[in-house]
Amino acid sequence: xxxxxxxxxxxxxxxxxxxxxxxxxxxxxxxxxxxxxxxxxxxxxxxxxxxxxxxxxxxxxxxxxxxxxxxxxxxxxxxxxxxxxxxxxxxxxxxxxxxxxxxx
Numbered sequence: 798x799x800x801x802x803x804x805x806x807x808x809x810x811x812x813x814x815x816x817x818x819x820x821x822x823x824x825x826x827x828x829x830x831x832x833x834x835x836x837x838x839x840x841x842x843x844x845x846x847x848x849x850x851x852x853x854x855x856x857x858x859x860x861x862x863x864x865x866x867x868x869x870x871x872x873x874x875x876x877x878x879x880x881x882x883x884x885x886x887x888x889x890x891x892x893x894x895x896x897x898x899x900x901x
Contacts (some may be wrong), residue, residue, distance in 0.1 A: 807884040807892040814891060822894050823901050830894075837890040837899060849880050 816827045823830045856873050893899050
């Protein structure tokens with residue numbers, strides 16, 4: 798699943814969600830639903846990290862220890878800001894469930 802498609806629909810701030818609505822979407826109790834969302838969230842985290850590492854390799858960041866060069870690279874700073882502003886993976890997984898993008 799390409800999570801970047803769903804990021805615009807995901808609220809950045811914390812929102813209260815009716816747990817009964819989540820249970821209806823999965824057809825399971827709230828604890829099983831949370832376990833499912835946890836697994837999806839971990840997968841999203843993994844994909845975000847892989848994507849970020851791939852983009853950072855373009856800057857050869859992984860092999861450099863020079864902090865001065867890191868601060869001077871504006872493209873790298875913009876990339877960092879983009880990933881910092883992303884909603885949490887748990888929020889993304891919940892929104893995907895509510896939108897019917899997770900098949901259970």
